[in-house]
Structures are given as C-alpha cells and as structure tokens.
Amino acid sequence: MNATVTAVVLSLLSAIGYATAAVAQERLASRTAPSAGVLRLLRRGTWWATVGLNATGALLHVAALKYGSLTLVQPLGALTLVAAVPLGAHLAGRRVGRGEWRGTALTLAGLGALLVTAGGHAPRVTMDVPEALAVAAVAMALVAGLSRRGARPGLRFAAASGIASGVASALTQTVTVSVTDSSGPVLTWQVVLVAVLVAAFAAGGLLLSQIAYREGLGAPLAVVTLANPIAAAAIGLTLLGEHLTGGFQGVLLAFAGAAAAVRGVFLLTRTAPADVLADAPVDVPADVLPDVLPDVLLADGLPGVVPDDLADLQATAPQVPPYTGVPVRRTTIPSPPAPALSRSSSAASGT
Structure with a gap:
C-alpha cells in the first residue's frame, strides 16, 4: 500500500470518528442550557465521551498527515459531514431524504476531483518558529473576530472552529515531520512550542464547535467542514511548498470539484425537514x-x-403562574322553547 492510499484510508477512518463525535456533541448541546459554562461541561461524562471520539479522529488524522499532504488529507474531512448525516438521521428515527443523497453524491464527486489534483507526496517541508507564530497570530485574530456577539452565532462559531482546526492540522504536520525526521534530535524547543500551539488550537476548535452545535448539526457542521480545509490548504500552498498537479487544467478541475463539493455541502445542511421536526421528541x-x-x-x-x-x-425556565380555572357547576340544560306558529300556518290547520 503506497503513501497516498494509506493517507486516504486513514482520512476515511478519521472522518467516521469525527462524524460520530459531531453527532454526540449536537445531542449534548441540545440537552444543555445555553447559560451552561465550560466548567459545567467538564463535569459531564457525555462531554468526555465526545472528547474521546474527537481524540480518536485526531490521532487518525495525524497519522494521515504523515503519509499525505494537507491538500490531499484536508478535503477528505468533508466526509465527516457525509457520515454524520445518515448517522444523525438514524438516531433521530427518520430516513435520509432525496436531497441529502444528492448532496452526498455531489460532495463525493467534488472530493474525487480535488483528490486527482492534490499533491499526494509525503510532506517534507515544515514551518519554522516565526512562521508558526505568524500563522497562530492571524488565526487567533480571525477566531476572535468571529466569536464576537452578533447575528448567526452558530455559523460564526462554526467558522471559527473550522479555522482553528485547520491551523491545528497544519501545525500538526510540522510536528509530525520534525519528530519522524532521523537527521536531528526528536524533541527540540521549537517542536515543543509548535506542539503547544497545536494543543491550544485543537482544544479551542473543539469548544467552539460545541457552542456552534447549539443551533443544530447540519449547517454548523457544514461550515466547519468547509472552513477547515480552506484554512489548511491556504497554509500548505503558501508556506509548506504544496501545489496542485495537472497545470492549468488541474487548477480548473480543482475549482470545479470545490464548487461541486460546496453545492453538495449546501444540500446536506438541509437535514431537518418540517415534517420530521413535527415528530421530534420534546424535552x-x-x-x-x-x-x-x-x-x-x-x-x-x-x-x-x-x-x-x-x-x-x-x-x-420562565416562571409560569399557578394554574387557575373557571368553576363549573353541574346543572340541567333546559329544553329549547317550542317554535311559535305563524298565522298562515294556523289558518291552514283550521281549514
């Protein structure tokens, strides 16, 4: 099995782990009051279960980055959404809609086009400390701007989570290549510093996604899925020496695949039809x-x-006033009065 196939298989397994974690996070968010803070979440066993699922997906993702480039591995993260849709539908007791299947097909077709043009070679270029700190500073500024109060908080927190996770993946590749490089010491202060940044961005992305899932699963997860590879690919193409294969035709194919994947993700966000919501359990x-x-x-x-x-x-919960009712007494309903006879009818009866 060559490096590209290994990276793809590990990315698929990672997507399944992330999808399971996303569904569990959304169900946890739906059962938690919006005022609950991070410390309250830390006392919940369900929260730590989602952390374990995310950690499993992250470890598989790190292993995939050892064998494949960011432009190869990160687009496969969209399979998280493809796996989460049927899993969420199964747990909700409904069938996957026709539009969701179309979205899945478009997403897979777009990913196929991106995989054809992505550079599948194992990474060798790493970021130095100034580059890593610059990336971290820009990412923190973007995350802080998206996390401010305003309209559509779920989508904004989801975008912030995707950026944080994408930066963590890019920095993880630098740590992985540096640690496995036999030409120098395994651990240096530069590697440790980048590893600390990885942990910070990974934890931040996890907490931001938990807040985003308060508005449901489909749309926030779709935004996370798109923002993550965009951030990672931007870093890989500008700082890590990665490139698209196929020349100008490859670039056109990559744009077409990206457009198809975006369209598919948009269709997959519509995962809660009105007739399904009417039958949903009530808390x-x-x-x-x-x-x-x-x-x-x-x-x-x-x-x-x-x-x-x-x-x-x-x-x-709002305070509800005590239940009051109107007193009703049992009584006999009087019979309706007999209809009065008109003169014409009386004359007719007399004759």
Missing part, C-alpha cells in the same frame, strides 16, 4: 411539569426526553 423536565400543569397527564407512548441538566433548565 420535558420531569419535576417541573407536575407543578406547572397539575391536571394534565401525558398519554402512554408520548415521546419525551428528560434533560440531563435539570438544574440549568429550571434556573433559566
């Missing part, structure tokens, strides 16, 4: 409902999910 706090509606009983078989974080929901 009902078990110890709040009897106090708010004491005379209402849930029918057998009614779908409902008890949130994991009841304390946060109770603290942020």
Whole structure:
C-alpha cells in the first residue's frame, strides 16, 4: 500500500470518528442550557465521551498527515459531514431524504476531483518558529473576530472552529515531520512550542464547535467542514511548498470539484425537514411539569426526553403562574322553547 492510499484510508477512518463525535456533541448541546459554562461541561461524562471520539479522529488524522499532504488529507474531512448525516438521521428515527443523497453524491464527486489534483507526496517541508507564530497570530485574530456577539452565532462559531482546526492540522504536520525526521534530535524547543500551539488550537476548535452545535448539526457542521480545509490548504500552498498537479487544467478541475463539493455541502445542511421536526421528541423536565400543569397527564407512548441538566433548565425556565380555572357547576340544560306558529300556518290547520 503506497503513501497516498494509506493517507486516504486513514482520512476515511478519521472522518467516521469525527462524524460520530459531531453527532454526540449536537445531542449534548441540545440537552444543555445555553447559560451552561465550560466548567459545567467538564463535569459531564457525555462531554468526555465526545472528547474521546474527537481524540480518536485526531490521532487518525495525524497519522494521515504523515503519509499525505494537507491538500490531499484536508478535503477528505468533508466526509465527516457525509457520515454524520445518515448517522444523525438514524438516531433521530427518520430516513435520509432525496436531497441529502444528492448532496452526498455531489460532495463525493467534488472530493474525487480535488483528490486527482492534490499533491499526494509525503510532506517534507515544515514551518519554522516565526512562521508558526505568524500563522497562530492571524488565526487567533480571525477566531476572535468571529466569536464576537452578533447575528448567526452558530455559523460564526462554526467558522471559527473550522479555522482553528485547520491551523491545528497544519501545525500538526510540522510536528509530525520534525519528530519522524532521523537527521536531528526528536524533541527540540521549537517542536515543543509548535506542539503547544497545536494543543491550544485543537482544544479551542473543539469548544467552539460545541457552542456552534447549539443551533443544530447540519449547517454548523457544514461550515466547519468547509472552513477547515480552506484554512489548511491556504497554509500548505503558501508556506509548506504544496501545489496542485495537472497545470492549468488541474487548477480548473480543482475549482470545479470545490464548487461541486460546496453545492453538495449546501444540500446536506438541509437535514431537518418540517415534517420530521413535527415528530421530534420534546424535552420535558420531569419535576417541573407536575407543578406547572397539575391536571394534565401525558398519554402512554408520548415521546419525551428528560434533560440531563435539570438544574440549568429550571434556573433559566420562565416562571409560569399557578394554574387557575373557571368553576363549573353541574346543572340541567333546559329544553329549547317550542317554535311559535305563524298565522298562515294556523289558518291552514283550521281549514
């Protein structure tokens, strides 16, 4: 198995790990109050399960970067979205829609075009410390700008997460090549510094994605999937000596593949039709409902999910006034009066 095939296989396995983690993060975000902070998440077992899934995907991704270039490995990250859509649909108890299948096909076709033009050679060029610090500074400025308050916070946090993850991947390649290079010492202060930057951007990307998934799975994950390879490819083409193969025709094919992949990702963001949302389970706090509606009983078989974080929901839930009703007494409904006879009808009856 050559280096390119190895990189592709490892990237596929990494995408499956990231997709499972994304679905788990979205379900965790839907059961957590928006006011919950990072420290509260750290006390949740579900959060650490998502960290483990992301770590598995990251390790496979690092291994793929050992055998393939950024322009080869990073576009395969879009397969995370392709895997997350059917997995999320299965957990939601619905079928994958026709538009979602079209989006999957377009995404795969676009990825195929990008893989043909990507340089598949194993990386050898690394960033030095000034370049790594410059990349980190620019990335932190972009992340800070996207993380400010404003409209569409889910998409902005998703873009910030994708940029942070893409920078972490680019820096990871530098660490991987430097550590496996037998011509010098394994660990130097430069390698340790870049490794610290990798850990910081990876953790930041994970936390930013958790915030983004509060608005659902499809659109935030699509933005993460697009921003990640764009950031990594920009670094690889400008600083790591990577290039597209095939000359001018290869560049055109790469743009066509990118356009198809973007169109496919757009179709895949539409993962929650209105008729599916109508049948979705409703989160009902078990110890709040009897106090708010004491005379209402849930029918057998009614779908409902008890949130994991009841304390946060109770603290942020609006205060409902006590249940009041209009007194009704049992009585006998009087019979309606007999209809009055008109003169014409009386005369007719007399004759």
